[in-house]
Amino acid sequence: MAEKDKDREVTIELRGIKKIYKMGDQEVAALAGIDLDIHKGEFAALMGPSGSGKSTLMNILGCLDRPTTGSYKLDGSEVSHLTDDELAYTRNRKIGFVFQNFNLLSKLSAVDNVALPLLYAGVGRSERTQRAMHFIEAVGLGPRADHMPSELSGGQRQRVAIARALANDPKIIMADEPTGNLDTKSTHEIMEIFEDLHAQGRTIILVTHEPEIAACASRQLLVRDGIITRDEGRGVVMDIV
């Protein structure tokens, strides 16, 4: 683990996280026991072969899914005991999640999509639109604010999705292969946005298959068969297994 981060506050703390899927009488351990600390302001990239459990881990980190066993502390408080509605609140306020396939609502305009988390945060209409516009402009899509997702390119859609993840100004941004569906040019634009967000002091965790993208991060984690096998950051390499 990076020495420099040791004294910084831990924002995510995983201990013995397992995710077991029961397929008939067979059990598949998608996560076989993950221990992981993420510090505030860190930019971590998760890498690993297909089927190794990256998405499973991200979904648990993003409070979209619950681990079978293990402890997950977010800002010092345990989330595995939270009710569904408390998890919804956590997803809404503390975490911005970016999906590989954007997951925009096709019947809402770009700006309305961005405003969705604000809607569920109880923000009033005019303030909602104003704040959504701010983030739409921040990702460079001001002129397209009223376009429907079907009228936008893949890269533009992903920028809308990032603006949406930022809407409630969360301290942590998570992204599962955000550039997986994009060409090189769009990939660069998206990565610049993530680097900016990191520079603003946000904690960023993203999953990627591409080493160049992982290189943007300050820390690289390698997942294999449901465990973290390598943790590399700022010149320090730790082979765990």
Place this chain on the structure above:
Amino acid sequence: MLFFESVQIALKAIVSNKLRSFLTMLGIIIGVAAVISMVSIGMGVRSNVQSSIASLGSNMLIVTPGASNTKGVRGAAGSRKTLKYEDAQAIKKHIKNIDYVSPTVSASYQIVNGHQNWNSSVMGVTPEYMGIQSLEVSAGSFITQENVDKRARVAVIGTTVATNLFGQENPIGKSIRVNNQPFRVVGLLKSKGQSSMGQDQDDTVIVPITTAMNRLMALTYVRTINVQVSSPDKMDQVEDEIEQLLRTRHKLNGKDDDFTVRNLTSLMETMTQTTTMITLLLGSIAGISLLVGGIGIMNIMMVSVTERTREIGIRKALGATFSNIMLQFLIESITVGVVGGVIGIFVGVAGAKAIAYFGNFTTVVTALPIIVSFAFSVGIGLFFGIYPARKAAKLDPIEALRYE
């Protein structure tokens, strides 16, 4: 989340699927419209029956010849001749608490004035008939007791008869021929228009009962004796007394009665009960279609939830709670119920008016079925929306996002 926002999301979903929303509403529209128009027909029948009974007068007892058919057997034909004019006179003489006793006979005859002729029903009555039927004369006078005593050939005619025989001429004092016998017109009845059953009440000729029985119809018996009792609480007592008197007079000695006394007040109660039952029956049959409409809402909501699984997953991933999603879908189904209900009310009221106009029916639109069926359609939207909405709200965000 604000309630208003949920309403907006729901309305957007309804508008973005216009045809489907309309077809879903159609079930409710038809249901509500059916309830309102069916109940209006039932209420129409009821008001008809009530007003036609009421037009016979209040506190009325009607004595008719022949045994009551309560045992399912009608009296023999001969028993129709058992009620005499003298029975009416005896009732008047011996029984207290009576305002009027009015025996009547009637038959149809050709009425002739010069070259004009007209078929009408001829009623033989006593002067009391005027009070009991609340008749008024617009010219001349009604039949008098003297006319009855003398079997005078005088007649009081209704306006329909007057216009058909005399046109614009004043008929008073003129002579008409009834069954080829000359009668002098002494009075013209004030027009009463159609009865609630659609009969022309002005198409009538009224003559003294004695004249009718002896000179016209050659009858020894009367058709009915109407008795008006002085107060409603004396009805049962007077009814009993009339029965006893007639049994004695007819020397029945324990044999079956050869006459029937009907109490109009209790008849009215029975008829009101019956028509209320009919109304309820019509209403509940229509109500079933409302229920079917509700099941339609549920069906479409289930499809809609399945179709929008991903949308629900996205909303939940962004922080929508159980109640946010629940509210969104409930409001959607309630809105379908409310809008369908409102349209249904308009269609139902218009339908009731159309039935009255084209079907020549009386329909009575009252507030109660409108309120009840509207509340019902909102309730149906709510009830049949709960299950699909719960299903949507309980979706696991990850599974919902994975749904293809």
